[in-house]
Amino acid sequence: MSIQGGQNPASEALAPPFAEAEALGSAETPTQQLWRTFRKDRLAMLGLYVLLALLVVALVGHVLTSFWPIFDPVTVRLPDKLRPPLSPASSSLAKDLLPPFHSYPFGTDEFGRNVLARMLQGSFISLSVGIVAVSISLAIGLSVGGLAGFYGQRRLGPISIDTLLMRFTDVVLCFPTFFLILTVVALLPPSIYNIMIVIGMTSWMSTARFVRAEFLALREQDFVTAAKALGLPEWRIIFRHMIPNALAPVLVSATINVAHAILTESALSFLGFGVRPPYATWGNILADGRSYIFDAPWLFLIPGAAILIVVLAFNLVGEGLRDALNPKLRKRSG
Amino acid sequence: MADESRELLSIRDLHVDFATDSGSVSAVRGIDLGIAAGETVALVGESGSGKSVTAMSIMRLSEGRVAAGSIHFQGRDLLNVPAAELRQIRGGQIGMIFQEPMTSLNPVFTIGRQLEEVLTLHQRLNARAARAQALELLQRVGIPAPERRIAQYPHELSGGMKQRVMLAMAIACRPRLLIADEPTTALDVTIQAQIMALLRSLQQEFGMAVLLITHDLGVVAHFAERVLVMYAGKIVEQGSVRDVFKRASHPYTQALLAALPDPLKPSARLSAIPGRVPSPSMLPPGCAFCARCAHAFAPCAERQPPLFAIGPGHGAACFLKEQ
Amino acid sequence: MWRFLARTIVQRLLLLVVISIVSHTVIHLAPGEPTEVDAMNPMMKAEDVARIRKSFHLDEPIHLQYLHWMKDLGTGELKSFRDGLPVLPKIWERFLNSLPLFLCTTLIVWTASFPVGIQAALKRGSRYDRSTTFFAYTLISIPGFFLSYLLILWVVRTFHLPVIGLRTFGTDSGSGIMRVMDRIWHLVIPSLMAALTGIAVLSRYVRAQMLEVLAQDYVRTARAKGLDEDHVVYGHALRNALLPFVTMFGLLLPGLISGSVIFEQIFAWPGLGLLGYEAILARDFPVILTLNFMAAALTLFGILLSDLLYALVDPRIRLQ
Numbered sequence: 001m002s003i004q005g006g007q008n009p010a011s012e013a014l015a016p017p018f019a020e021a022e023a024l025g026s027a028e029t030p031t032q033q034l035w036r037t038f039r040k041d042r043l044a045m046l047g048l049y050v051l052l053a054l055l056v057v058a059l060v061g062h063v064l065t066s067f068w069p070i071f072d073p074v075t076v077r078l079p080d081k082l083r084p085p086l087s088p089a090s091s092s093l094a095k096d097l098l099p100p101f102h103s104y105p106f107g108t109d110e111f112g113r114n115v116l117a118r119m120l121q122g123s124f125i126s127l128s129v130g131i132v133a134v135s136i137s138l139a140i141g142l143s144v145g146g147l148a149g150f151y152g153q154r155r156l157g158p159i160s161i162d163t164l165l166m167r168f169t170d171v172v173l174c175f176p177t178f179f180l181i182l183t184v185v186a187l188l189p190p191s192i193y194n195i196m197i198v199i200g201m202t203s204w205m206s207t208a209r210f211v212r213a214e215f216l217a218l219r220e221q222d223f224v225t226a227a228k229a230l231g232l233p234e235w236r237i238i239f240r241h242m243i244p245n246a247l248a249p250v251l252v253s254a255t256i257n258v259a260h261a262i263l264t265e266s267a268l269s270f271l272g273f274g275v276r277p278p279y280a281t282w283g284n285i286l287a288d289g290r291s292y293i294f295d296a297p298w299l300f301l302i303p304g305a306a307i308l309i310v311v312l313a314f315n316l317v318g319e320g321l322r323d324a325l326n327p328k329l330r331k332r333s334g
Numbered sequence: 335m336a337d338e339s340r341e342l343l344s345i346r347d348l349h350v351d352f353a354t355d356s357g358s359v360s361a362v363r364g365i366d367l368g369i370a371a372g373e374t375v376a377l378v379g380e381s382g383s384g385k386s387v388t389a390m391s392i393m394r395l396s397e398g399r400v401a402a403g404s405i406h407f408q409g410r411d412l413l414n415v416p417a418a419e420l421r422q423i424r425g426g427q428i429g430m431i432f433q434e435p436m437t438s439l440n441p442v443f444t445i446g447r448q449l450e451e452v453l454t455l456h457q458r459l460n461a462r463a464a465r466a467q468a469l470e471l472l473q474r475v476g477i478p479a480p481e482r483r484i485a486q487y488p489h490e491l492s493g494g495m496k497q498r499v500m501l502a503m504a505i506a507c508r509p510r511l512l513i514a515d516e517p518t519t520a521l522d523v524t525i526q527a528q529i530m531a532l533l534r535s536l537q538q539e540f541g542m543a544v545l546l547i548t549h550d551l552g553v554v555a556h557f558a559e560r561v562l563v564m565y566a567g568k569i570v571e572q573g574s575v576r577d578v579f580k581r582a583s584h585p586y587t588q589a590l591l592a593a594l595p596d597p598l599k600p601s602a603r604l605s606a607i608p609g610r611v612p613s614p615s616m617l618p619p620g621c622a623f624c625a626r627c628a629h630a631f632a633p634c635a636e637r638q639p640p641l642f643a644i645g646p647g648h649g650a651a652c653f654l655k656e657q
Numbered sequence: 658m659w660r661f662l663a664r665t666i667v668q669r670l671l672l673l674v675v676i677s678i679v680s681h682t683v684i685h686l687a688p689g690e691p692t693e694v695d696a697m698n699p700m701m702k703a704e705d706v707a708r709i710r711k712s713f714h715l716d717e718p719i720h721l722q723y724l725h726w727m728k729d730l731g732t733g734e735l736k737s738f739r740d741g742l743p744v745l746p747k748i749w750e751r752f753l754n755s756l757p758l759f760l761c762t763t764l765i766v767w768t769a770s771f772p773v774g775i776q777a778a779l780k781r782g783s784r785y786d787r788s789t790t791f792f793a794y795t796l797i798s799i800p801g802f803f804l805s806y807l808l809i810l811w812v813v814r815t816f817h818l819p820v821i822g823l824r825t826f827g828t829d830s831g832s833g834i835m836r837v838m839d840r841i842w843h844l845v846i847p848s849l850m851a852a853l854t855g856i857a858v859l860s861r862y863v864r865a866q867m868l869e870v871l872a873q874d875y876v877r878t879a880r881a882k883g884l885d886e887d888h889v890v891y892g893h894a895l896r897n898a899l900l901p902f903v904t905m906f907g908l909l910l911p912g913l914i915s916g917s918v919i920f921e922q923i924f925a926w927p928g929l930g931l932l933g934y935e936a937i938l939a940r941d942f943p944v945i946l947t948l949n950f951m952a953a954a955l956t957l958f959g960i961l962l963s964d965l966l967y968a969l970v971d972p973r974i975r976l977q
Contacts, residue, residue, distance in 0.1 A: 171675060174676055176914060176956070182934070183683075267801075270800075315797055438875055451882065504881075
């Protein structure tokens with residue numbers, strides 16, 4: 001089952017009479033072609049800009065809150081608790097407790113902590129949880145899928161490698177993912193690394209399937225046979241020739257998985273199992289804000305809106321990539 | 335050209351455009367085509383010449399937009415008839431079969447259901463009459479054991495048989511015109527011959543006119559009475575099959591015929607046409623074949639040549655033939 | 658075909674056993690024991706701890722613990738660590754609570770997604786299509802609990818109506834019709850919230866499937882036969898587009914347990930998800946293991962059901 005988007009009817013009708021004609025003439029690399037198609041999707045480009053902005057904010061925020069603490073996410077300022085956004089700091093604060101510019105652009109929480117500072121810190125952590133988790137899942141998925149696709153027919157005793165790996169994938173798929181993550185995270189000592197690892201270890205399955213399918217198709221193609229005829233060692237064929245070609249659906253699912261990882265992390269924090277204080281992730285700012293939803297709604301709305309925007313951006317970029325890669329995939333297999 | 339008032343199908347100055355990422359592209363750039371009742375006309379061309387688009391546009395099945403021109407069938411303006419009338423014509427008075435029999439039948443319905451659908455729709459037969467008629471049709475198109483086949487699904491039939499079923503569906507209501515869009519391209523050579531023979535016999539029995547779209551000159555020679563050669567969206571030569579094959583006048587037609595391997599000279603070098611079909615988004619102002627033509631001269635690159643008469647009913651769009 | 662079916666069932670059962678062993682191992686390997694939950698309680702003496710450990714077999718090697726679990730589960734005597742009460746009745750009671758929520762959510766998702774998705778495919782590129790696409794993406798991206806709290810906030814502030822829980826406090830003494838309506842009201846809001854993401858995802862998928870099917874050759878053939886647009890779309894195209902969804906139906910089953918943790922927490926709905934959550938907090942192994950096991954069993958059963966349904970519905974598979 002696939003969730004690939006439909007084709008543009010006009011270009012479908014275009015394919016038979018003009019395929020040959022169109023195929024001539026443009027001398028772009030596939031990457032350039034991808035970029036050109038991607039650029040036309042305005043929503044996807046919007047998502048990309050948001051993500052780039054997020055990257056900048058996360059890195060800058062990390063610097064500003066850790067190495068050179070202009071914004072300190074941890075400072076408790078009891079006189080200033082639960083201030084709404086854009087309110088100034090009260091004059092009774094000690095000098096070293098004052099926030100930069102003497103104001104709180106995002107308000108303060110129940111301990112008087114600067115919400116902007118916490119959001120900045122959280123951006124870096126939420127983003128890194130997403131990226132690290134997905135990197136782990138990519139590593140596992142590519143290995144499992146690649147091995148199953150390439151060496152699938154070799155047998156280990158009574159069963160083939162392909163069957164073994166795919167049954168293994170099926171077993172892991174049978175576990176109720178969120179429940180499992182919850183169980184493991186709750187039982188292990190609380191740590192951000194545990195969360196990253198667990199999310200990574202429960203989201204590799206779809207990547208493995210895509211990679212296996214691509215490898216199965218690629219294995220039959222002539223360039224692999226040619227590489228073998230030239231005497232290239234197998235690992236080189238896999239890594240330098242096949243994997244780059246198989247990356248298309250993997251890239252799409254990786255992008256969407258980062259979005260999913262960020263949502264999962266926030267759900268875990270909501271249930272109380274996420275990253276522990278004093279570290280701030282958007283998830284636990286949101287969870288903390290839950291108690292004050294009627295009195296200080298900004299504590300809840302700001303991190304929620306931030307998660308929404310970032311996850312939406314990832315999803316848009318992922319879908320844009322999928323649409324941009326789709327016609328290319330069709331031409332390649334046609 | 336045949337007398338317009340007697341013509342069954344009359345296409346005049348047809349232009350069809352497609353919207354692409356890089357703007358509007360013209361697939362058909364002004365063609366005239368006429369078919370008289372009972373006539374067999376072939377429309378020949380390479381991939382990309384616009385022949386399929388022309389055929390699909392007749393019943394408004396193309397995804398392109400008719401930018402200009404007219405299509406008249408039995409005096410009615412097909413491009414402007416109301417939808418209900420068009421639906422009545424489709425399948426009822428004009429039948430069409432397509433290139434890919436493997437994917438042209440709905441995989442989740444039985445052959446019988448798909449065949450009876452046409453009969454029930456256009457002839458208002460009840461279920462029993464439709465079933466009986468369907469069996470007869472299957473018999474007529476040469477499917478053995480039709481009582482067994484009628485309850486089967488498309489994936490249980492071979493490509494050739496599927497194409498026969500498509501033919502049965504297309505002629506079920508005795509249409510005046512059958513449009514066959516590359517009906518044998520996707521089939522094996524031996525099956526091709528069978529299907530074309532079937533087509534001929536059906537045509538003779540029902541007295542249908544046939545518009546055959548193909549790139550196979552051999553099929554044209556055996557089957558058609560008249561032929562129109564298309565290149566890059568325009569007709570470059572037309573006439574009776576005899577005239578066009580024996581006295582090919584347009585350089586493109588000549589090159590096509592020359593490219594056919596001669597069985598009497600098996601070791602001779604195959605002659606190909608140098609160059610490539612131009613992309614429809616990058617067409618030159620003059621004759622589209624100019625860049626590949628061995629006989630190109632001054633006016634070819636500047637203006638598009640109209641059809642010049644060579645003999646009765648025989649014309650070529652080439653400045654060389656301008657008298 | 659029956660032999661194939663029997664073979665699949667046996668394979669799945671084996672898989673189930675493997676999964677139960679794996680989950681058992683994973684959970685027991687994790688640090689933290691039920692006795693440690695209450696470690697701060699000064700009333701727990703060493704002998705009490707030892708007694709508890711013994712009665713729950715916690716001192717025995719892991720494979721024996723597994724066998725104990727399986728035996729107790731089979732005989733229905735499995736007891737919870739938390740309060741010593743039998744596990745299965747607890748699960749059953751919570752299941753009865755989760756079931757209406759699950760059914761209501763599924764109903765909403767499946768009845769809303771198809772019209773939306775089909776229309777979006779038919780009117781591809783129109784304003785309807787673009788706005789539903791954008792809404793779908795937004796709904797997929799929004800954290801479920803965020804949206805739920807926003808809705809609770811709005812409903813409570815604007816309408817002054819209670820939203821949390823199975824029923825409004827105090828309605829037990831009301832009339833029959835009022836109780837029923839109260840129960841329905843309390844059911845609808847969480848179902849709606851839980852359904853929104855589902856609608857977003859499923860309608861996109863429906864749209865994609867419809868677009869793919871509409872581009873097929875046989876749709877063109879149907880038009881060439883003179884069928885009107887409704888027949889072409891709803892008769893020929895839809896029948897093909899629906900095929901993969903029939904199989905998805907079977908895969909919904911595991912959602913009964915795993916899908917609801919968050920929403921049950923927000924709306925204080927005493928269902929299976931909440932049971933699992935509480936069990937995890939209390940390190941209540943038997944309950945956690947059983948729920949995990951049941952979820953896996955449901956998944957496998959769901960897959961089996963999907964395969965069966967697919968074979969029934971697609972003539973290409975049926976006649977193998």
